[in-house]
Amino acid sequence: MTTLPATTDRKLGLVIDLDTCVGCHACVIACKGWNTQNYGAPLADADAYGAEPVGAFLNRVHSFEVQPGDGPAQIVHFPKSCLHCDDAPCVTVCPTGASYKRAEDGIVLVNEDDCIGCGLCAWACPYGAREQDPVEKVMKKCTLCVDRIYNDTLPPEDREPACVRTCPTGARHFGDLADPESAVSRLVAERGGFDLMPEQGTAPVNKYLPPRDRDTLDVLAPLLPPVDEGPKGFLGWLDRTLERI
Ligand code: SF4
Numbered sequence: 001m002t003t004l005p006a007t008t009d010r011k012l013g014l015v016i017d018l019d020t021c022v023g024c025h026a027c028v029i030a031c032k033g034w035n036t037q038n039y040g041a042p043l044a045d046a047d048a049y050g051a052e053p054v055g056a057f058l059n060r061v062h063s064f065e066v067q068p069g070d071g072p073a074q075i076v077h078f079p080k081s082c083l084h085c086d087d088a089p090c091v092t093v094c095p096t097g098a099s100y101k102r103a104e105d106g107i108v109l110v111n112e113d114d115c116i117g118c119g120l121c122a123w124a125c126p127y128g129a130r131e132q133d134p135v136e137k138v139m140k141k142c143t144l145c146v147d148r149i150y151n152d153t154l155p156p157e158d159r160e161p162a163c164v165r166t167c168p169t170g171a172r173h174f175g176d177l178a179d180p181e182s183a184v185s186r187l188v189a190e191r192g193g194f195d196l197m198p199e200q201g202t203a204p205v206n207k208y209l210p211p212r213d214r215d216t217l218d219v220l221a222p223l224l225p226p227v228d229e230g231p232k233g234f235l236g237w238l239d240r241t242l243e244r245i
């Protein structure tokens, strides 16, 4: 079994805003493209155009309809990837030392050369964040794009995870959550960022920001003037067109 570092100098991770994520999957495609683009990217790894495509996607987005007790139903888009847990059971369960957590920045990685594909780490992860590559037969997971964030050959603006660089709504944030003054830590403090499934005791580094309450027309409608009381549809169009003649 593999040991975890007692502490890490930094805690690099993601802060994901469930309020502004629109479920576009751009982060899924960017992740796939950057991390496994040697074959099939950003499509599935095998049978991409067939009846049963399969592939390891290190970042996935799930969408749920949530029904609050006192408001209209709303859709919540929920991106999910490895949360780089401080107390990562995927590391301690690994029989070969292939899974490890870095003491310098807290990133949890897999050394694919030492992975025997036993699948124990995927079983141990309570978030379903690990996927076995169906072609290479080794375990894969989010690396926080460790080959981008320290890469001096990239322009400075590209030295962040591909998903963060790509997100069109700015819902994904990357930084050091061990530094209380970092932008991500301040965001978590201001918006009530939370751990995913804290009862699992994994101490995830990544944080989620909750969706804000939606405005309801029931509240605002009495305060607003009527928008349009004229005829609608084809008759409305005809009415407006004739008015302009
Ligand atoms: S999210 Fe899962 S794979 Fe990632 S560090 Fe935590 S337990 Fe391991």
Ligand code: SF4
Binding pocket: 093, 094, 095, 096, 097, 098, 099, 110, 114, 115, 116, 117, 118, 119, 120, 121, 122, 139
């Ligand atoms: S699948 Fe690989 S990384 Fe996961 S526990 Fe087995 S040897 Fe370790």
Ligand code: SF4
Binding pocket: 020, 021, 022, 023, 024, 025, 026, 027, 028, 061, 077, 079, 166, 167, 168, 169, 170, 171, 172
């Ligand atoms: S790219 Fe951004 S908005 Fe689109 S699914 Fe991913 S996190 Fe959500």
